[in-house]
Amino acid sequence: MRIFLLLSIVATSFNALASENYSDHEAFCLQQPKTHCLTYIETRLNEVKDNPAQWYKIKTYQFDYYYDYQQFENLLNAITPFLEQDKLPDVFKLQMYFYYAKALNYIGKKAEAKTYAAKAFTQLDGIYNAFGDPLRLVELxxxxxxxxxxxxxMRLLRDAEQRFAKNNDPIFHLELHINKAHIYLKWQQYEHAVKSNLMAYNAIKNTNHAAKIVLASGNLAYSYQQNKEYLEAINYYKTAFKFTEPSSIYHAIYSLRLAQVYLQIGKKVQAKEWLSRIDRNATEFGKGHAALYSKLQHALSNN
Structure with missing residues (x-):
């Protein structure tokens, strides 16, 4: 996910899902839409192995894919061989540290994650100062x-918003507003979170970036849910299903959230129905979602 993104705020833990990086596997894979994205990435890696610049760039798409789909073990395994290498392209090194720090933080290795985050900070500062790419500022x-x-x-995000207000890249505006919304949610400023997530959704909804539309829809739904606008939340969670596969982790997450929303508004039949759509044995929830599933299961079994 360059997102989300994502993240997705509905994934309970911001730490691993807030934003993708600026190597975007989805746009790359649109070159061969009939081929599974990861298969296409691996094929291209083999084809360009004699071209280091191309190989490193495509390798970051693989990192991006694993990150986007929460395959953190695969991500860590893919990055580990490079950690002790000195002669790596600066942008590749930055992305490697970024993903590694986020993945470590997600699995609970927070001290180690901070070490690699510090390295990413240094790289981001340098690359942003050199190139002025707005997405670098968002990632920082x-x-x-x-x-x-x-x-x-938030200061950095507002700086990016002012400095690059005329930028036409929908992914930049998606990333900018989703990251602002995350902070507003933490500050319990739910109306501001709704506004920012709506801007993010509007920035991406008319593009071909299906995965980003899924995350933007879910983020917007979650902010509506937190603001107790439950019907709007239901609407946008369901919107996300138009772009997800039934086996997707986001399909399970949004089903879980719909069960929660329906229970919040007293519609227990619908809540049970949405919870029943989740194959718990086949779904690898994070700790937060696993706890929510158990809580809902207990609440609905007693009614």
């Missing part, structure tokens, strides 16, 4: 959120 804010200060993160 993202790392400040996870490993530093939320206030510093």
């Amino acid at each position: 804010a993202n790392l400040h959120y996870v490993f530093g200060s939320k206030k510093a993160a």
Whole structure:
């Protein structure tokens, strides 16, 4: 996910899902839409193995894919062989540290994650100063959120918003507003979170980036849910299903959230129906979602 993203805020833990990086596997894979994305990435890696610049770039798409689909064990395994190598392209090194820090944080290795986040901070500062890419500034804010200060993160995001207001890249605006929304949610400023997530959704909804539309829809739904606008939440969770496969982790997450919303508004029959759509044995929830599933299962079994 360059997102989310994602993240997705509905994934309970911001730490691993807030934002993808600026190597975007989805756009790359649109070159061969009939081929499974990971298969296409691996094929291209073999084809360009004699071209280091191309190989490193495509390798970051593989990192991006694993990150986007929460395959953190695969991501860590893919990155580990490079950690002790000195002669790596700067942008590749940055992305490697970014993904590694986020994945370690997600699995609970927080001290080690901070070590690699510090390395990513250094790389991001240098690359942003050299190239001025707006997405670098968003990623720097993202790392400040996870490993530093939320206030510093918001200052960077507002700086990016003002400095690149005329930028036409929908992914930049998606990333910018989703990251702002995450902070507003942490500050319990739910109306601001809704506004930011709506701007993120509107930025991406008319593109071909299906995975990003899924995350933006889910993020918007979650912010509506937190703001107690339950019917809007239901609408946007269901919107996400138009772009997800039944086997997708997001299909399970949004089904879980729909069960929660329906229970919140007293519609227990619908809540049970949505919870029953989740194959728990086949779904690898994170700790937060697993706890929510158990809580809902207990609440609904007693009614």
